Amino acid sequence: MAMATVAERFTVQKTVQALLNTGRRPILAAVILLIPAIAFIDARWINISLGGLYIFPMLLAAAILSSRDTVAVAVLCAVLRCCFDDSHVAYQYAIRFVTSFLTYVLSGLFVVAVMRNRQMALEHLALITREQRLRNEAQERLKTLVESSPAAILTLNYQGTVLAANYAADVLFGLSADQTLEGRSIRLYMPVLIEALRLGTGGKPFRTSAQAQGRRENGEIFLADLWFSTYATSEKTQLAAIVVDSSEEMRDREQHNVRQLSTNSRLVAAAVLHEIRNLCSAISVVYSNLAGRDTPCRVDEIRGLETLVKGLGRVASLELYGKEQEALEEIPLQQLLSDLRIIIEPGWVEIEGSICWNIPETPMRVLADRYGLMQVFLNLAQNSNRAVQTSSVRRLTISAASCGGRAQILFRDTGCGIADPQHLFQPFQQGADVTGLGLFISRVLVRSYGGELRFQPVDCGCSFVVELPEVAVRRANA
Numbered sequence: 001m002a003m004a005t006v007a008e009r010f011t012v013q014k015t016v017q018a019l020l021n022t023g024r025r026p027i028l029a030a031v032i033l034l035i036p037a038i039a040f041i042d043a044r045w046i047n048i049s050l051g052g053l054y055i056f057p058m059l060l061a062a063a064i065l066s067s068r069d070t071v072a073v074a075v076l077c078a079v080l081r082c083c084f085d086d087s088h089v090a091y092q093y094a095i096r097f098v099t100s101f102l103t104y105v106l107s108g109l110f111v112v113a114v115m116r117n118r119q120m121a122l123e124h125l126a127l128i129t130r131e132q133r134l135r136n137e138a139q140e141r142l143k144t145l146v147e148s149s150p151a152a153i154l155t156l157n158y159q160g161t162v163l164a165a166n167y168a169a170d171v172l173f174g175l176s177a178d179q180t181l182e183g184r185s186i187r188l189y190m191p192v193l194i195e196a197l198r199l200g201t202g203g204k205p206f207r208t209s210a211q212a213q214g215r216r217e218n219g220e221i222f223l224a225d226l227w228f229s230t231y232a233t234s235e236k237t238q239l240a241a242i243v244v245d246s247s248e249e250m251r252d253r254e255q256h257n258v259r260q261l262s263t264n265s266r267l268v269a270a271a272v273l274h275e276i277r278n279l280c281s282a283i284s285v286v287y288s289n290l291a292g293r294d295t296p297c298r299v300d301e302i303r304g305l306e307t308l309v310k311g312l313g314r315v316a317s318l319e320l321y322g323k324e325q326e327a328l329e330e331i332p333l334q335q336l337l338s339d340l341r342i343i344i345e346p347g348w349v350e351i352e353g354s355i356c357w358n359i360p361e362t363p364m365r366v367l368a369d370r371y372g373l374m375q376v377f378l379n380l381a382q383n384s385n386r387a388v389q390t391s392s393v394r395r396l397t398i399s400a401a402s403c404g405g406r407a408q409i410l411f412r413d414t415g416c417g418i419a420d421p422q423h424l425f426q427p428f429q430q431g432a433d434v435t436g437l438g439l440f441i442s443r444v445l446v447r448s449y450g451g452e453l454r455f456q457p458v459d460c461g462c463s464f465v466v467e468l469p470e471v472a473v474r475r476a477n478a
Helices: 002-020 024-044 051-064 067-083 090-148 167-172 191-198 247-292 299-317 333-350 370-387 438-448 471-477
Strands: 152-156 162-165 207-215 221-233 236-245 329-332 354-358 365-368 395-403 406-413 452-455 462-469
Touching: 024 051, 024 067, 051 067, 051 090, 067 090, 152 167, 167 236, 191 207, 191 221, 191 236, 221 247, 221 333, 247 333, 247 370, 329 333, 329 370, 333 354, 333 370, 333 395, 333 406, 365 370, 365 462, 365 471, 370 395, 370 406, 370 438, 370 462, 438 452, 438 462
Parallel strands: 354 395
Antiparallel strands: 152 162, 152 236, 207 221, 221 236, 329 365, 395 406, 406 462, 452 462
16 A cells, blocks of 8 residues: 555656646646636536546646645636536535535645655755765865875774775885785784774773884884874774874984084083193293293292193093983883984985894893983994995994893994004094094993993904993992
């Protein structure tokens, strides 16, 4: 029964649509012609009632007229229906009039309802079409924005699998042109995002930023600034993240720090040497006075010379470092060396060289100043980079090991070596690069942490060892 009703409504709507396509005036003309024609035929055929034929002009009239006009046409059709009836009883006329009127008006109102529903359906369809168009435009703009963004943008499901990633993300993580990050686990590339998915926030989404190390497809590590947020879906918690490579900024900052340290050290050394020069000039004057006199009474000059010598001794005995430093902290050695790797590897790639890292997985912690220790490591690596420029094999080996409660970090390169290692740690050496203070200051810094920087003779190349007491041993001796 329901299927039949739906089919009938569909047929009526289809018929009404076909009539509306013909125009309003032809339909109105057909209504004006059909009603008199049916009345004329009904009047001629007295024995046969043709009142049911008035339904057709009623349907046509309802398709183009308002509800009030449709009721008026129904009254007209009911009157004509009763005028040509052969019944002579008043109540029969009344019954036929009411029945005919209700039949005609309900038929017309049915068409009116169908037309109203059709109009509402058309308006709703237009609204849906407009919203769909706007949604598609917004999606296209968002897709263009994501694909053209220089920052890596990606989304993860609750298991850490990449659901979507833009082209910048594929490039950032070192994938080839025919590969994509989608469908892969982010654990191998950015483990911190896996930890973010595991954070329990009571089902509430959270947004934050962080700085962490990432890993490319070829194993190269980099420093990344990332902004991420979680959101709830039907498939548990998911995550959206923006990742930017900040390794270049880190390299520039650390290299600037090394240059600034060298410059400041040169200014301090120049100031000290200026004072020494003044004392030496005064000593020379006193010596000239003593040498030019024949009198044996030279007590005042000797005392003055003694004062100048003692002053020169005090200046010469000034240490650039103390036995204890206050701003020391526990430093994870593996993490510091990972940051060093991010800084120096691009420079070795530019000279077609390589770095071999032999870092144990067992955590090693030393007590030092992170900034100063990074400058020491960076200075040794830069010295090796300059030393291998003319070598056929350009390689630097950085190793770390724990020996007798002391952490030993080895820097060994394949350069030309050092001809005179006896004066290696003296400042202002002839032929030294930049200021000639790099190794001198590096040893001073390492010794201020209770460690030692020493040259290790090798058959080929150059080798330096940085020794630092590990945190546990240092505390036990405190």
